[in-house]
Amino acid sequence: MRSYAARRAVNVVMLSVTAFCAAAALFSLFFVLGYIAWRGLGALSWAFLTRLPKPAGEAGGGIANSIVDSAKLVALAGAIGIPVGVLGGVYLAEFGGGRLGALVRFCADVLNGVPSIVVGLFAYALIVVPMKGFSGLAGSVALAVIMIPIVLRNTEEFVRLVPHALREAGLALGVPRWKVVLRIVIPSAARGIVTGSLLALSRAAGETAPLIFTAFGNRYWDSGFLQPMAALPLTIYTYAISPYDDLHRQAWAAAAVLMIFVLAINATTRLALRTQAMEAR
Amino acid sequence: MEVRGLRAGYGSNEVLKGVTARFLEKAVTAIIGPSGCGKSTLVRCLNRMHETAPGTTMSGQVVLYGRDVLSLDPVVLRRHVGMVFQRPNPFPNMSIFDNVASGLVLNGIAGGRSELEGRVEASLRQASLWDEVKDRLRRSALGLSGGQQQRLCIARALAVSPNVLLLDEPCSALDPIATARIEELVLELKKQLTIVIVTHNMQQAARVSDFTAFMLLGELVEFSATGTIFTKPSDKRTEDYVTGRFG
Amino acid sequence: MSAEALARPENRPALKAIPVAGPREQAGDRLFRWSLLLFALSVVVLAGLVAWKLIAGSLMTWKAFGWRFLFSSAWDPVNDKFGALPFIYGTLVSSALALLLALPLGAGSAIFLAELAPRRVSDVCTFLIELLAAVPSVILGLIGIFALAPFLSAVEPWLTKRLGFLPLFQGAPYGVGMLAAGIILALMILPYITIVSREVLLGVPRPLKEGVLALGATRWEMVTRVSLPYSAPGIAGAVFLSLGRALGETMAVTMVIGNTPKISASLFQPGYTMAAVIANELAEAVSDLHLQSLIAIGLTLFGVTILVNAAARLMLLRLSKRHS
Numbered sequence: 001m002r003s004y005a006a007r008r009a010v011n012v013v014m015l016s017v018t019a020f021c022a023a024a025a026l027f028s029l030f031f032v033l034g035y036i037a038w039r040g041l042g043a044l045s046w047a048f049l050t051r052l053p054k055p056a057g058e059a060g061g062g063i064a065n066s067i068v069d070s071a072k073l074v075a076l077a078g079a080i081g082i083p084v085g086v087l088g089g090v091y092l093a094e095f096g097g098g099r100l101g102a103l104v105r106f107c108a109d110v111l112n113g114v115p116s117i118v119v120g121l122f123a124y125a126l127i128v129v130p131m132k133g134f135s136g137l138a139g140s141v142a143l144a145v146i147m148i149p150i151v152l153r154n155t156e157e158f159v160r161l162v163p164h165a166l167r168e169a170g171l172a173l174g175v176p177r178w179k180v181v182l183r184i185v186i187p188s189a190a191r192g193i194v195t196g197s198l199l200a201l202s203r204a205a206g207e208t209a210p211l212i213f214t215a216f217g218n219r220y221w222d223s224g225f226l227q228p229m230a231a232l233p234l235t236i237y238t239y240a241i242s243p244y245d246d247l248h249r250q251a252w253a254a255a256a257v258l259m260i261f262v263l264a265i266n267a268t269t270r271l272a273l274r275t276q277a278m279e280a281r
Numbered sequence: 282m283e284v285r286g287l288r289a290g291y292g293s294n295e296v297l298k299g300v301t302a303r304f305l306e307k308a309v310t311a312i313i314g315p316s317g318c319g320k321s322t323l324v325r326c327l328n329r330m331h332e333t334a335p336g337t338t339m340s341g342q343v344v345l346y347g348r349d350v351l352s353l354d355p356v357v358l359r360r361h362v363g364m365v366f367q368r369p370n371p372f373p374n375m376s377i378f379d380n381v382a383s384g385l386v387l388n389g390i391a392g393g394r395s396e397l398e399g400r401v402e403a404s405l406r407q408a409s410l411w412d413e414v415k416d417r418l419r420r421s422a423l424g425l426s427g428g429q430q431q432r433l434c435i436a437r438a439l440a441v442s443p444n445v446l447l448l449d450e451p452c453s454a455l456d457p458i459a460t461a462r463i464e465e466l467v468l469e470l471k472k473q474l475t476i477v478i479v480t481h482n483m484q485q486a487a488r489v490s491d492f493t494a495f496m497l498l499g500e501l502v503e504f505s506a507t508g509t510i511f512t513k514p515s516d517k518r519t520e521d522y523v524t525g526r527f528g
Numbered sequence: 529m530s531a532e533a534l535a536r537p538e539n540r541p542a543l544k545a546i547p548v549a550g551p552r553e554q555a556g557d558r559l560f561r562w563s564l565l566l567f568a569l570s571v572v573v574l575a576g577l578v579a580w581k582l583i584a585g586s587l588m589t590w591k592a593f594g595w596r597f598l599f600s601s602a603w604d605p606v607n608d609k610f611g612a613l614p615f616i617y618g619t620l621v622s623s624a625l626a627l628l629l630a631l632p633l634g635a636g637s638a639i640f641l642a643e644l645a646p647r648r649v650s651d652v653c654t655f656l657i658e659l660l661a662a663v664p665s666v667i668l669g670l671i672g673i674f675a676l677a678p679f680l681s682a683v684e685p686w687l688t689k690r691l692g693f694l695p696l697f698q699g700a701p702y703g704v705g706m707l708a709a710g711i712i713l714a715l716m717i718l719p720y721i722t723i724v725s726r727e728v729l730l731g732v733p734r735p736l737k738e739g740v741l742a743l744g745a746t747r748w749e750m751v752t753r754v755s756l757p758y759s760a761p762g763i764a765g766a767v768f769l770s771l772g773r774a775l776g777e778t779m780a781v782t783m784v785i786g787n788t789p790k791i792s793a794s795l796f797q798p799g800y801t802m803a804a805v806i807a808n809e810l811a812e813a814v815s816d817l818h819l820q821s822l823i824a825i826g827l828t829l830f831g832v833t834i835l836v837n838a839a840a841r842l843m844l845l846r847l848s849k850r851h852s
Contacts, residue, residue: 007746007749008746010746010748011747011748011749014748014751015747015748017636018637018639018640018644019640019644020636021632021633021634021635021637021640022636022637022640022641022645022653024633024637025633025634025637025657025660025718025719025722026653026656026657028660028715028718029656029660032660032663032668032671035671035675036667036670036671039674083567084567084570084571087563087564087567087568088564088568088570088571090564091561091564091565091567091568092568094561094564095561095564095565096568100565100568101568103572104568104569104571104572107571107572107574107575107576108575109837109841110575110834111571111574112837113772113776113833113834113836113837114578114776114830114833115775115777115803115829115830115833116776116778117776117778117803117806117807117826117829118578118582118826118830118833119578120806121581121582121585121806121810121822121823121826122578122581122582124810125581125582125584126581134811145574145578148570148571148574149571152568163370165366165368165370166370166372166373167333168330168364168370169366169370169371169372169434170372170383170387171330171333171359172328172359172363172366172438173360173383173388173437173438173441174356174357174358174359174360174361174388175356175383175384175387175388176356176554176556176557177333177557177560178556178557178560178561179387180387181560182560183387184374184387187374188372188373188374190374202662203662205664206662206663206664206665206666206667207664208664208665208666208778208779209665209778209779209803209807212807212811213810213811216811233664233666233779236666236667237666237669237779237783240666240669240670240673240674240783241673241783251670252670255666255667255670258664258666258667259667262662262663262664263659263662266658266659267659270655270658271655274651354554356554
């Protein structure tokens with residue numbers, strides 16, 4: 001048996017090591033954020049946000065079309081993915097006890113684990129190949145496939161958290177089950193469902209891999225969903241691997257824009273969920 | 282309202298083993314008995330809430346005004362047989378007003394705005410809550426005390442004008458003062474409707490009820506006027522229970 | 529309507545108005561349930577469709593090369609010769625490297641956050657680490673190209689001088705390569721390992737911990753003798769979940785791994801991963817067989833991540849059984 005002093009020394013040393021690990025993890029976050037701010041914020045300007053890209057090799061230009069197209073892509077993805085995810089999640093929470101529920105849950109977990117590049121491959125085979133061309137539609141479908149399992153499991157979780165007593169109260173008033181679910185259960189879980197959907201949207205907004213060979217990228221305004229469309233993460237990627245310093249500078253500025261957007265959604269929704277959890281306690 | 286040979290259970294576990302009883306109109310019937318004796322299940326069968334849980338079984342007869350409840354649409358039945366639960370369960374996303382109006386609105390039986398307001402006020406008055414909440418009808422129901430929330434739940438049940446009101450241990454989560462107010466309310470309400478109250482508190486049964494049913498292990502042991510049960514019980518087991526030698 | 533008026537029997541709905549209905553579930557409820565089911569089942573259809581599209585899209589490759597496709601290192605689009613081995617190797621090595629770096633750091637952080645830090649500090653730190661998980665991978669790739677790679681190409685010669693007798697640390701210091709990919713991937717999965725492990729450690733029943741503390745154990749002994757053994761399946765689950773992420777990660781890796789289909793023992797040398805080759809070559813596939821081979825790689829990746837995620841669920845399930 002080791003002496004008490006030795007054991008205590010081990011205790012102090014090892015616990016300090018764990019504190020150091022946590023500090024390192026936090027440092028990496030601050031390093032990432034600080035580095036983006038340092039390289040990106042300086043290159044940001046009003047013109048950068050509102051202009052179109054210049055031809056390759058020419059300095060200047062902006063990312064206005066990428067921002068607008070990104071918003072369009074994510075909006076369509078949300079319009080497809082959120083209803084499917086929310087209603088499917090309500091099914092799992094309310095009626096998903098049996099084998100069918102287990103199957104749906106299993107498939108959602110499988111989809112959730114599929115690498116985003118493979119989802120892109122799927123959208124490519126499903127839409128780009130038959131339609132013989134890259135399109136924003138294919139990009140949105142890929143993003144929707146990524147969103148659905150996230151929204152679904154999140155919705156299930158929050159609908160499950162609604163106390164059983166509320167369902168009983170509704171039923172005991174002589175309200176049919178479907179109305180109880182739609183008018184009492186879902187509104188009670190609304191905050192969680194909305195924040196979860198927002199998080200899924202922000203995740204989709206940051207995805208690059210599934211867009212490379214679906215939305216493909218575009219340098220002009222007003223691209224429709226049946227044409228190639230630009231996307232902010234895609235622009236960052238193509239600029240980053242280009243040989244021009246000016247495009248590198250623009251990639252950092254675009255990264256700062258994307259980061260601000262993603263952080264804003266994440267911080268506010270997670271804080272909202274947290275305060276809700278506090279209130280529930 | 283009456284039950285004849287009522288059997289009910291969860292899966293293979295039979296909780297009610299053939300209960301026959303009659304709940305008289307405009308009277309309060311209390312159901313007492315040790316925990317697990319099936320008293321909650323019995324009242325949950327009366328408005329067919331029992332069958333809303335998965336894996337439940339139910340057989341026998343439940344009769345409301347001469348009609349077998351099992352042949353009725355359960356949803357409509359529940360508008361005639363209201364229920365209040367152990368813990369106050371106001372809808373958290375609704376205001377006080379909307380909570381009381383919810384049964385009417387969700388069932389689409391509310392008339393115009395003014396009729397709705399009238400019925401909400403009337404229900405809140407019936408539940409003797411009106412004076413306490415009339416200035417904050419638009420606020421969240423969660424701001425009320427536990428006792429007020431429970432009376433709000435009673436008002437919510439009353440708003441759809443039930444013939445029968447089932448109270449499943451309505452005071453178990455409340456303090457003595459709030460309990461006293463609910464008991465006064467029960468005595469007031471029995472002038473208008475049939476009340477069945479489940480309670481684990483024998484004093485409460487003695488204070489509010491006209492008739493008392495004593496249940497044990499899923500069977501109805503004794504059913505008679507409250508005074509008789511507590512002073513001259515005919516069954517030895519009832520006597521043991523009400524004198525505290527048991528359970 | 530006054531309370532008295534409401535109470536009068538004539539103002540109550542007549543009982544005769546109750547319609548007769550036998551079954552427990554009414555038409556409205558059934559319609560509602562079935563339409564919700566339709567949405568839920570679309571997830572099943574989608575999962576099946578993904579698998580089917582990947583299989584149907586890669587048949588040509590499996591017919592041409594069979595199982596050898598997975599074990600051949602020929603990748604020659606011009607001569608229509610394809611083998612996935614370099615990509616499989618690169619994927620496995622970069623992910624293993626990432627786990628090697630992130631697991632100790634993540635587990636250490638989780639122990640600190642679950643067992644040592646006051647609840648408030650722990651909550652704030654966890655919130656920040658969750659933000660790290662939200663950073664888009666293309667941004668981490670950007671940092672990899674412009675901050676990490678130059679840093680590594682400065683450090684690598686120094687490592688070669690001291691540890692160069694190991695094949696791991698030989699070769700020209702490019703900066704981009706397997707090591708850079710491993711580090712960026714570690715940064716990506718660190719939040720997952722930390723958050724899931726913390727959650728699992730917080731779930732260790734208090735009486736168990738207090739029991740061993742009451743016997744005179746130090747805090748660290750409590751962690752090693754009670755908390756870690758109890759939550760081991762959960763932490764293993766966290767590792768598998770992170771592994772699933774790392775194997776399939778595309779952008780961050782594509783941007784720093786060097787994209788060269790070669791198998792080399794040195795961590796400094798460039799490599800390639802399955803996700804990266806799909807990202808780089810699909811839009812410019814030169815032949816049908818090339819395209820189908822890329823989809824075959826996608827199918828392989830799909831299969832591997834399903835297995836890894838299943839292992840993760842199994843582990844977490846074992847832990848939750850332990851709870852009950």
